[in-house]
Amino acid sequence: MVTVIAFWVLAILSVVASIAMVVTKNPVRSALALVGTFLCVAALYILLSAQFIAAVQVIVYAGAIMVLFLFVIMLLNLGSPGALRERGSLQPVIATGMGICFLIALLLSGSLIKLRLPAGARPEVYEPLGTVRGIGINLFDPKQPWLFPFEATSILLLVAVVGAIIMAKRKV
Amino acid sequence: MVGMSDNLAAILPAIIVMVTGFIVLLGDSCLPAWRNNGKAFNPAVTFVGIAVALFFDMTRMGAKSATAFSGAVVDDPFSRISILLLGVAAILAVLLSTTYLENKKLHHGEYYVLILFSLFGAMLMAGSNDLITLFVSIETLSVALYVLAGFARTEERSEEAALKYFLLGAFAAGFLLYGIALVYGGSYGLSHTGQATTNLTEIGAGLAGSGLGGVTVMFGIGLALMFVGFAFKAALVPFHMWTPDVYQGSPTSVTAYMAALTKIAIFTVILRILSVLTPISSVWLMTAQLLAILTMFGGNILAVTQDNVKRMLAYSSIAHAGYIMAGVVAVGAAEGKFHDLAISSTMFYLFAYTLMTIGSFGVLIWLSRRGRDCQTLGDLKGLVKRDPIGAYTMLVFMLSLGGIPPTMGFMGKLMIFNVLLSAGLTPLALCLGFASIISVYYYLRVVWMMCFMEPDRETITEHATESGGTLFAIGVTVVLSLFFGLAPYLAQTLLAPATSILVR
Amino acid sequence: MLSTSNLAMWIILLPFLGFLHNAFAGLIWKKNAKKVVSYVAPGVVLLAFGVALMVVMTELPNAHDHRLIGALIPGTSAATPWINLGGLRINFELLVDPLSLLMAMIVTGVGGLIHVYATGYMAEDPEQPRFFTYFNLFITMMLILVLGGNFLLMFVGWEGVGTCSYLLISFWYKQSENAKAGNKAFIVNRVGDLGFALGMMLIWSVFGTLSYFNDKGTGVLQLAGAGHAEGAHTALHAISVMGTPVSVAVLTTICVLLFVGAMGKSAQIPLWVWLPDAMAGPTPVSALIHAATMVTSGIVMVTRCSWLFSQAPQAMQLVGYIGLATAFVGATIGLVQNDIKRVLAFSTVSQLGYMFLACGVGNYTAGMFHVTTHAIFKALLFLGSGAVIHSMLGEQDMRKMGGLRKKIFKTWLVMWVGTYAIAGVPGLSGFFSKDEILHSALSSPGNGMFLYAVGLAIAFMTAFYMNRLMHKTFGVTAQFVDGELPHQHHSNFDDHDAHGHDDHAHGEHHDDHAHEDGHGHSQVHESPASMMIPLYVLAFFSVAFGAWAKFTGAFEKFLEPVVPQMTHLEAPITESMGYIISGCVAIAGLTLAYILYRKPKVVETGQLIPAETKTRWEKSPLHPYTFLLNKWWWDVVYNGIFLKIGGIFAILLWKVVDAGIINGTIEGLGWIVGGFSRLFRKLQTGYVRNYALAMLFGVLVIVLGVLGSWSIAAK
Amino acid sequence: MITTSHFLVLSAILFTTGVVGVLVKRNPIVIFMCVELMLNAANLSFIALGRHFGQVNGQMYVIFALAVAAAEVSVGLGIIVAIFRAKETINVDEINLMKS
DSSP states (O other): OHHHHHHHHHHHHHHHHHHHHHHOSOHHHHHHHHHHHHHHHHHHHHHTTOHHHHHHIIIIIIIIIHHHHHHHHHHTTOOOGGGGOOOOOSHHHHHHHHHHHHHHHHHHTTTTTSOOOOTTOOTTSOOTTSSHHHHHHHHTOTTSTTHHHHHHHHHHHHHHHHHHHHHHOSOO | OOOHHHHHHHTHHHHHHHHHHHHHHHHHHHOHHHHHTHHHHHHHHHHHHHHHHHHHHHHTTTSOOEEETTTTEEEOHHHHHHHHHHHHHHHHHHHHHHHHHHHTTOOOHHHHHHHHHHHHHHHHHHHBOBHHHHHHHHHHHHHHHHHHHTOSTTOHHHHHHHHHHHHHHHHHHHHHHHHHHHHHHHTTTTSTTSSOOOBHHHHHHHHHHHGGGGSOHHHHHHHHHHHHHHHHHHTOTTSOTHHHHHHHHSOHHHHHHHHHHHHHHHHHHHHHHHHHTGGGHHHHHHHHHHHHHHHHHHHHHHHHTOOBHHHHHHHHHHHHHHHHHHHHHHHHHOOTHHHHHHHHHHHHHHHHHHHHHHHHHHHHHHHGGGSSOOOBGGGGTTHHHHOHHHHHHHHHHHHHHHTOTTSHHHHHHHHHHHHHHHTTOHHHHHHHHHHHHHHHHHHHHHHHHHHHSOOSSOOTTSOOOOOHHHHHHHHHHHHHHHHHHHOHHHHHHHHGGGGOOOOO | OOOHHHHHHHHHHHHHHHHHHHHTHHHHHGGGHHHHHHHHHHHHHHHHHHHHHHHHHHHHHHHTSSOOEEEETTSSSSOEEEEEETTEEEEEEEEESHHHHHHHHHHHHHHHHHHHHHHHHTTTOTTHHHHHHHHHHHHHHHHHHHHBSBHHHHHHHHHHHHHHHHHHHTSSTTSHHHHHHHHHHHHHHHHHHHHHHHHHHHHHHHHSOOBSOOTTSOSHHHHHHHHHHHHHHSOSOOOEETTEEOOHHHHHHHHHHHHHHHHHHTTOTTSOTHHHHHTTSOHHHHHIIIIISGGGHHHHHHHHTHHHHTTOHHHHHHHHHHHHHHHHHHHHHHTTOOBHHHHHHHHHHHHHHHHHHHHHTTOHHHHHHHHHHHHHHHHHHHHHHHHHHHHTTTOOBGGGOOOOTTTTHHHHHHHHHHHHHHHTOTTSHHHHHHHHHHHHHHTSSSSHHHHHHHHHHHHHHHHHHHHHHHHHHHOSSOSSOTTOOOOGGGTTHHHHHHTGGGGHHHHHHHTSGGGTTOOOOTTOOOOOHHHHHHHHHHHHHHHHHHHHHHHHOHHHHHHGGGSOOOOOOOOSSOHHHHHHHHHHHHHHHHHHHHHHHSSSOOOOSSOOSOOOSOOHHHHSTTOHHHHHHTTTTHHHHIIIIIIIIIHHHIIIIIIIIIIIIIIHHHHHHHHHHHHHHHHHHHHOOSOHHHHHHHHHHHHHHHHHHHHHHHHHHHO | OOOHHHHHHHHHHHHHHHHHHHHHOOOHHHHHHHHHHHHHHHHHHHHHHHHHTTOSHHHHHHHHHHHHHHHHHHHHHHHHHHHHHHHSOOOTTTOOSSOO
16 A cells, blocks of 8 residues: 555656656756656655665766756856747647657557566565665676676776767867 | 687677777877877777777688677677678778878877777677667767767867767667667567566567567567667668768768768667567568658658758768668568578678768768868869869769669669569569669769869869878778679678578 | 680770770879870770671681570689579670670771771860770770670660760760750660669569570570570460460560660650750760760660560560651751751661661661661761861851861761761662661561651651751852951850750851851861771771672671561562662752752741832742742742741650650659758758657657557457 | 556656657757656666566666666766857757758
């Protein structure tokens, strides 16, 4: 019962926050709304027994990434809402319409609802999958395919560092 | 149980490229002697690194196909051929880069680092056997290319290109990731272990065994959304709109590089995934055909009225993505020996496309060696008189792009046309014919400008930098385009191993 | 030891090496490039002619049995694999048989002479090496076309000559009209090429191969030939592949598609519009490409496939009637042209129609005979007209010529030979080849008499307009006074003339008396020896070749193994009777033109007598003085009938078909494509969010497409 | 009773919100934040599905997705800073030198 209430509260909150992010004109408020969504999603992760990911979500997303966003917004002095005024166009209407079509297609196809359940699996039962230990053992298990992409990710991050330095350093 | 040395051997070319990337990065930032001679050292080391990687790639050509890293990576003739093409493209791009970068005062070591790391990402894409490896490697390639697109930081256009590419690329990556999630969710019951999986080998085996009954609709939607990510990278209509802006704005050497590299890498991925999906080809064949037709006509029609050569070539590359996509459709539809033929024909066209694209952008780079970017049709006026080398090589590339014999482009189109007919896709084949007739209009315009107009701007007196690397790269592409156009069988033999895609 | 196949390969390789040399001549020889090129370019072609001659000499004894020599490179018995198209690997193979050797000799022989001529013609041009680069490449491609051992190689050559033609038409690109003509030629030809390509694909899907001949006896022409032999004593359409008969409908479709390709290259109605425009290029180009070689490749192709055509009677009829129509219309338009090169251009169109007529009535040998003689005398005429233009410093309008006979007597002499040859004066080449065609038209089943009558009319017109050309160009009386340089205000004539005949009214204005003294000819001079020697050689063959070939029967015997012999009806007249009739017609045509154009001023404008103060009777057209002054009103008749009716034909077919349909289609398509292009470009707003919207649209398309297919497939 | 489908539908809604956000916003930073929302929605699907199948795989994917997102953010913000330096604006309506 607690799960149900928690889910609905968090679900509604996250959707509201995400819509707020899209609707509001002030980038700072958008960022804050996004932080709200991230936090709700983190809480949902806990409901899904993914504690480690939930923690990472809070630390990396809500913490680091969003701070970076806010930092850039402030750095570029884009806080004032009037700076980027929307002008009348059909774009938002068409976009929303097509987005809703997309959602309806996803839902009506039944793809998200008709799920195959593994024999004997009981998703509602808590399983200690998402602890740091569980994640760590799996991540570095040579029988699992994670090791290689994990190493490849390090190159990706290196590229990102090099790229960010090139793009942002002052002297060419 | 595969030993670690086998695992590493399977990705040896990629590792060599990566290590070269580290060497250049460290050398350029830590060694003063290196830094002072960066103009020579960086490209030289890059060149040697890629060449060594290609050498090892070639030596492994006959080795047995295998998966490595518990199925995360696959090493089969198809990926080796693809890596070969990628390496060739990268080497040509490096050759084209040096003088151009010097002229634009962009000669930083990071350029080569990014080239090498993006090549690393592309090579991993070619060998990905798991959707998550695929996602990470696509992002490695993309992130490096975003930065490369904006490498000319003082130029607004370059920055604009980077921003547009980045925003839309991230958007597409969102779809790709969501698609992977849904594929993961829908794949339950396919794997022999009875678990949901993103491993292509397992998905392929499962689909071959159970067909459409083994998966849910979620799997289909996931595939569709994943394909959105691929279609963005491959610039299929209507995911193409970033292409002209990004190709135009990026430094031309980067444009040449990414036009070739991205297409090779992503079509390798598409071919691999669709060959996995062959048992359920009825699900995606219609949509893929539609995209191919849209892309062929969209790219060509948009190119017709284009006055900026870089943009025109961008649209033409879109059209060529459509032709390649038609080949991919044939791979899905053809059976028996024509299935193999469709794969090798598509690879042949990819190879031809690589040479033509790098070559034609290379000519633009060659013409830009007087310090001013050559971009518009007007810049090509009377080229035959001003710069016969540029004019004649461009002529060959235009003929090749237009599919006129005896060039590689013609042979590639002929092969695609042929496999389409063999696979019973006559309407698509006719579309290809008509689309390529449209394309003759604008390729001819370039020829017309070059050969039959008087130069209106006398640039011949301006100082032109000696550019041996550029000349060499253009020369290689011209000679290969003509040689394989005259003797396509040799290229077919060379690419023949590509037909064995390790699926199950 | 050099085998035949190796030798045959050298026919192609020599011009190719020449091409490579000329392309890099500027880099190798620096300042001497022009000089070296002027020796190398004709040299390689003439050398190739020598090789071709050698092959003919060595293989002539073998050519008479039905064995055809499938030659291979590089001299081994296994052909070199060239491209893999699934079920079949197409080899790089050459076919050395009488037909390909004949064409190779024409291409290298006549082509070589034109090369020699061009060294003189282009001597002043600073871009001469570039010109010869294209020229040698053209010869290479043409040789691949005729010597290639399968349809794909023919197609490669086919496209290659098209590209070279494009480059050469537009060679003098200072006049943008030239470039426009080049584009037109290229695009119209693409339409034909699509037909060829589709025909080729159909051949492949029916016959399972594209090779003409192969070891297993399953080559396209082998099967067709076997079917023909079968059909000779059973029914028609006896071609069968692996025991399965090929239906006539399929064969007809193949032949019609191939013929569409031939229409494009050989300028037949309705794809003929590019050829007269293409004359804008340098004269040697017109002679080589648009008279002697490339334009005949359609006839070569039809003849090559004659074994197929012979079993698709409807397709053959189509070929015949299209040929006849083209020949007739081309001739009528030729009557009224004033640009010397355009007269010859329409004459070429007309003669090409004749050749197709020959193919259509099943006498392929006659078609090839006419190809050969036409190559010789039309090259002669073009080169002669080039000499005239050369000596007139670029002037092409016949109305500004005249009286040139004395100035350039030698040119005049050889031009006369060419004129008599094409007009069909008894004894010259054109007479025999044309008569052959007329005779087989007469004896063909069906409307033999009709074909013959129209053919005679065309022959009459041919003789007429050629003599008109001669008189207007060289005629005894000058239309201007010697010794003066052209007026200043005429210096822009070159620009006008590049537009060809479009500015007819404008041109006529200059024809008025007021300008009679406006032209100076002090600089008219005979052309250099390098230009004259080829003319002499061609003139010699124009005279001698026809009679030699006819009376020794060598030509017929040579080609006999490669073309089917059709059954003909008994002709209502004997061959010698036919000689007399066609000879008379030719002479009548020449005479009429002589009567009309021998006098200094020919009124072409329609304004006949100044209607000043004259009595009614004096004003009357039947007044004897007026009657005689106006040469029995021949001019009126001429104006009324030839000019008006011919003009109507010209307007109807030239303007309506050309401008209305073909140009309309091409430009209309271009307009539509351009319109779409501009429309779609508006979508390319440069705004990220618009791009993202398009992507979302694409997402919907893909998702819905996959979902739709899924639900269909799941059922 | 909360099933996996609940989470999946929620993630689909969040994803769609992100998509629409990309299409309607004009500030590249906000557009990019919407992309982050899309990635997050995908992550939520991963975790819900992983739990549905009783696998840890779902969470593994999320770790990689996080790393990718972090890399994209650093480069993306770098590009935005660079373009701001070059043009003194990041209004995407003004970043429109290249079109049609």
